Amino acid sequence: MEQKTNVIAEDDKQEILITRTFDLPVELLFKAYTEPEIIEQWMGTKVLKFDFQKHGSFQFSTSDPKGNKIAFNGTIHNFVTNQKIIRTFEMENMPFGVQLEIYEFEKLSKKTSRLKQSVIYQSVNHRDQNLKLPFKQGINWAHNRLEGILTKSK
Amino acid sequence: MEQKTNVIAEDDKQEILITRTFDLPVELLFKAYTEPEIIEQWMGTKVLKFDFQKHGSFQFSTSDPKGNKIAFNGTIHNFVTNQKIIRTFEMENMPFGVQLEIYEFEKLSKKTSRLKQSVIYQSVNHRDQNLKLPFKQGINWAHNRLEGILTKSK
Numbered sequence: 001m002e003q004k005t006n007v008i009a010e011d012d013k014q015e016i017l018i019t020r021t022f023d024l025p026v027e028l029l030f031k032a033y034t035e036p037e038i039i040e041q042w043m044g045t046k047v048l049k050f051d052f053q054k055h056g057s058f059q060f061s062t063s064d065p066k067g068n069k070i071a072f073n074g075t076i077h078n079f080v081t082n083q084k085i086i087r088t089f090e091m092e093n094m095p096f097g098v099q100l101e102i103y104e105f106e107k108l109s110k111k112t113s114r115l116k117q118s119v120i121y122q123s124v125n126h127r128d129q130n131l132k133l134p135f136k137q138g139i140n141w142a143h144n145r146l147e148g149i150l151t152k153s154k
Numbered sequence: 155m156e157q158k159t160n161v162i163a164e165d166d167k168q169e170i171l172i173t174r175t176f177d178l179p180v181e182l183l184f185k186a187y188t189e190p191e192i193i194e195q196w197m198g199t200k201v202l203k204f205d206f207q208k209h210g211s212f213q214f215s216t217s218d219p220k221g222n223k224i225a226f227n228g229t230i231h232n233f234v235t236n237q238k239i240i241r242t243f244e245m246e247n248m249p250f251g252v253q254l255e256i257y258e259f260e261k262l263s264k265k266t267s268r269l270k271q272s273v274i275y276q277s278v279n280h281r282d283q284n285l286k287l288p289f290k291q292g293i294n295w296a297h298n299r300l301e302g303i304l305t306k307s308k
Contacts, residue, residue, distance in 0.1 A: 014168060014274070055211035055229055075209055075229035077242045077252050086252050088231045088242060098231050098240050100254035102276060120168070120274055122256060 005140040009131055014124045016135070018117040020143050024150050026113035030082045030105050032146050042146040045072065054078045058087075074101075082107075089119075096130040097122035159294040163285055168278045170289070172271040174297050178304050180267035184236045184259050186300050196300040199226070208232045212241075228255075236261075243273075250284040251276035 005020040022029050032038050036047040039060075049059040056076040063069055070091070077086040085103040090096075104116040121127035159174040176183050186192050190201040193214075203213040210230040217223055224245065231240040239257040244250075258270040275281035 015277075055227070057209035057229070073209070075211070075231050075242065077229050077244065086242075088229065088240075088254065090231065098254065098256075100242065100252065100274065100276070102252075118276065120254065120276060122254070122272065122274060123169075 003136065003140040005136070005143045007136045007139065009127070009135075012124055014121045014127050016119045016121075016127065016131075018119070018139060019114065021108065021112060021114050022143070022147050023112055024147060025111055026082050026105050026107040028150050028153075029113045029115060032150060033085060033103060034079075038150070041149050042142060044145075049073075052076060052079070074098075094129075095126070097126040157290065157294040159290070159297045161290045161293065163281070163289075166278055168275045168281050170273045170275075170281060170285075172273070172293060173268065175262065175266060175268050176297070176301050177266055178301060179265055180236050180259050180261040182304050182307075183267045183269060186304060187239060187257060188233075192304070195303050196296060198299075203227075206230060206233070228252075248283075249280070251280040 005018060008017040009015075024032075032042060034052050036050040039045065039050070040047050043060070043062075045060040045062040047058070048061055049057065051057050053076065055078075058072075058074055058076070060072040061069060062072075071093075072089065072091050074088040074090060077088070079085045083105055085101075087101050087103075088098055089101050090098045099122075100120040102118040102120075106114040106116070108114055119127075121130070159172060162171040163169075178186075186196060188206050190204040193199070193204070194201050197214065197216075199214040199216040201212070202215055203211065205211050207230065209232075212228055212230070214226040215223060216226075225247075226243065226245050228242040228244060231242070233239045237259055239255075241255050241257075242252055243255050244252045253276075254274040256272040256274075260268040260270070262268055273281075275284070
């Protein structure tokens with residue numbers, strides 16, 4: 001099945017570039033990354049802390065199917081409403097290190113928008129460790145879920 | 155003149171790797187990056203904010219020789235005392251973007267230590283813009299200054 005989310009991970013680079021067009025207004029897409037209640041719904045994580053401001057930070061937690069706790073945390077370097085978020089992201093106790101993430105939100109029409117996400121790793125090796133997970137399928141699935149949940153809420 | 159600070163910037167990579175051995179105990183070297191009064195001395199910047207903790211942040215300011223204000227800011231993703239700092243760093247109003255910086259501090263002997271610093275850019279282009287500045291000379295000069303000031307304070 002065709003995946004709507006495009007993922008580019010070139011050999012020997014330490015970044016992953018992700019793009020997706022959503023049938024959602026850009027304001028709603030931005031909320032999916034900045035409002036704790038919406039994040040909890042589509043990411044399926046518990047939001048333990050979400051201080052969304054310049055120099056803010058966040059802490060998420062979830063469990064894998066075996067009941068093991070998985071924790072995520074990061075800082076908000078800065079943001080521009082409906083346009084951009086620059087943050088760090090770490091999946092704790094995994095060999096992926098800390099990532100710098102840049103989210104760019106673009107209005108395409110009143111009802112459609114595009115997300116460009118750059119995930120930049122500490123090294124090529126850290127990135128390649130992460131790509132051993134079903135990364136492309138996972139993010140496409142998460143984006144489908146995001147779009148589905150927010151389409152219902154419109 | 156030989157530069158004590160080693161700077162590696164491979165073609166087509168989006169990182170700069172910096173290493174330097176200091177005639178300073180690791181505890182003192184770590185303080186050079188975590189105590190505002192010492193940062194002000196060797197960086198020559200005014201420290202406007204320095205909240206050094208996990209998910210903390212900082213804001214520095216200085217002026218160029220023409221009197222133009224130069225501002226820097228970032229977040230502290232996390233740290234381990236005398237071992238590691240992971241933070242973001244941005245030189246404002248410059249085409250270098252936001253960097254992810256990893257500092258690793260290593261004790262070599264009671265009186266000597268090594269710093270390994272990785273600076274990871276949003277893209278190869280952002281990094282190459284920064285390298286147009288006299289980057290290698292600048293960081294070597296700053297490290298010399300750091301070592302000189304802290305040697306006197308011992």
